[in-house]
Amino acid sequence: MFTSEIKKSLLKVLKALSLDISEEKIILEHPADVSYGDYSTNIALKLKNSKETAETVVKKWQEIGLPEFVEKVEVAGAGFINIWLNFEALSRQLMEVLNAGNSFGQGKMGEGKTVVVDYSAPNIAKPFGIGHLRSTNIGQAIYNTYKAVGFKTIGDNHLGDWGTQFGKLIYKILEIKDKKKLSELSIEDLEKLYVEFHKEAEEKPEMEEEARKLFKKLEEGDKEVKEIWQICADVSLEEFNRIYDLLGVKIDFALGESFFQDKMGAVLQDCRKKGILKESQGAQVVEILGMEIPAMLVKSDGATTYLLRDLATIKYRVAEWQADLIIYEVGVDQTFHFKQLFNIATQLGYGKPEMFVHVGHGLIRWPTGKFSTRKGDTVHLEDVLTEAIERAAAFVPPGETSASQRINIARAVGIGAIKYNDLKQNPRTDIVFDWDQVLSLQGNSGPYLQYSFARTQSVLRKAKDLNLKFLIFNFKSISNVKILNVSNEEISLLRTIYRFPEAIADAAREFSPNLVCNFLFDLAQKFNLFYDKERIIGNENEEFRLLLTSAVGQVLKNGLTLLGIEALEKM
Secondary structure (H helix, E strand, O other): OHHHHHHHHHHHHHHHOOOOOOHHHOOOEOOOOHHHOOEEEOHHHHHOOOHHHHHHHHHHHHHHOOOOOEEEEEEEOOOEEEEEEOHHHHHHHHHHHHHHHHHOOOOOOOOOOEEEEEOOOOEOOOOOEOOHHHHHHHHHHHHHHHHHOOOEEEEEOOOEOOOHHHHHHHHHHHHHOOOOOHHHOOHHHHHHHHHHHHHHHOOOOHHHHHHHHHHHHHHHOOHHHHHHHHHHHHHHHHHHHHHHHHHOOOOOEOOOHHHHHHHHHHHHHHHHHHOOEEEEOOEEEEOOOOOOOOEEEEOOOOOEOHHHHHHHHHHHHHHHHOOOEEEEEEEHHHHHHHHHHHHHHHHOOOOOHHHEEEEEEOOEEEOOEEOEOOOOEOOEHHHHHHHHHHHHHOOOOOOOOOHHHHHHHHHHHHHHHHHHHHHOOOOOOOEEOOHHHHOOOOOOOHHHHHHHHHHHHHHHHHHHHOOOHHHHOOOOOHHHOOOOOOOHHHHHHHHHHOOHHHHHHHHHHHOOOHHHHHHHHHHHHHHHHHHHHOOOOOOOOHHHHHHHHHHHHHHHHHHHHHOOOOOOOOO
16 A cells, blocks of 8 residues: 555655664654645654754655655644655555455455454353443454454354353352243343342341352262253253354354363463462462452462463463454453463463453443342343334335345444444443434434445446446546546545555554544545535546545445445345
8 A cells, every 4th residue: 555655765765864763763744734745753852853854854755766656744833844745646545446346445464374263252141231232243343354454363152151150140040940930931031030149148248158069069070960951051052043143243263251161270280380370378379569458360269260361361362263363342441350361371481471462441330320130220232123123124215125125224234333333432331322423414423424335336337328338337447437526525536535544454453443433434424515515427437436435435345345234225
């Protein structure tokens, strides 16, 4: 892309001026105001902190020769160097888009590297709540983004299927075992039993100890307890897969905490070899410099912790999958846990600190506070998705579509609205759950982007019906396209389209799918302005405008696909 070539060219200039700097330190940004060019860099200010230095750099650059795709460079403000791309280079990008098709935007940033994305990870025996949406949705978008920039990408659904909470659930199931067949238990039944346990335990605190004993039995392989646990797991997985199908999410692996039961001993042995495992009040812990509370791996009663299971998971991912990077898309409330986890994993030599990343998403809250399954105060994700689909149906006019098509459109629009409402926001921010906001089909929303893509396809269908020359154009060279007077709206689109691969790369580096959302919304707005102001078919610039419309449609489609949102041909 343009960025790498600009950096290489600028690097030659800096070396010629004896201003020694690495290419990695040359930062290029897109000015917020397009009148300041397509790219801008403050490298001269970093080197000498003066406008004169910037002017010297620009003069030398012009002497040595600008890249063939650069129209001009100028100094602005205190010493920024602004760079404009020429029209020919911008218009050539249309050919790049159409020749690449569905692969436009993909890069090679991660070539030869493997990333593991840990996301969704619901607890078994609980229905998907609205709170599970963020990890599932953001995690899938991060997975898609890393795949697009060239990484070998592995998604792992690290199910919460082990721990003391199952002792609590088993305690309640044993109470009703003779009253109801275990095979008839639904996931709603399991959630109800879990809530009941906590309500009863407020009056009978001894229940907590009994639950811990039952989990200990589970770890020891007690036949009856293990059978009950397996029923809970089977019921839950069937429910989870149904919701994943509704969301259009497919995760490569579902290795829950229970998978690592026979792998924890090796981690404890590694800790002993490193001399970091200590005993504290009967528990086995690891002390971490700078943290007052030691990290507990084994409780005083011999039961293991999920920290130990997470360490076993890291060891497995590095050994089996040769992971170069492990990304955890888990709530921000788990920040302390991941600090402990990454610290110990580094001490054990499982990886370097930069290899582990926690993308801590903010919570989805009621206006009155946090959701809590223990209190039964939650919103099931399926209810939200169903409501979204029903509301979206009202926006699908009968028109030319059949009843089955309208159902599919409503589903795609409703699910897309929920997903985009989440993804357009920085993952780290909290979201107050508000039905009107979540299900809005106006403005910066999934439906707006879907409608914009459908609009491009409507124009192209009309062109096809009219048998226009555009439809048989081979997209080999922009020189074959008649280009006359180009409007400001067309230039604005040209100066946006080429940035799509950069938006994807930035989203990967920042672990922020919202950067792709920002780009797509900007592109859609510019296209709709162009559509409203300019005539496409029947204009003297028809060929070019159809080419531009086709390229916009392809980029919108690729972006929506990256976000896990269906691009609809008709709406």
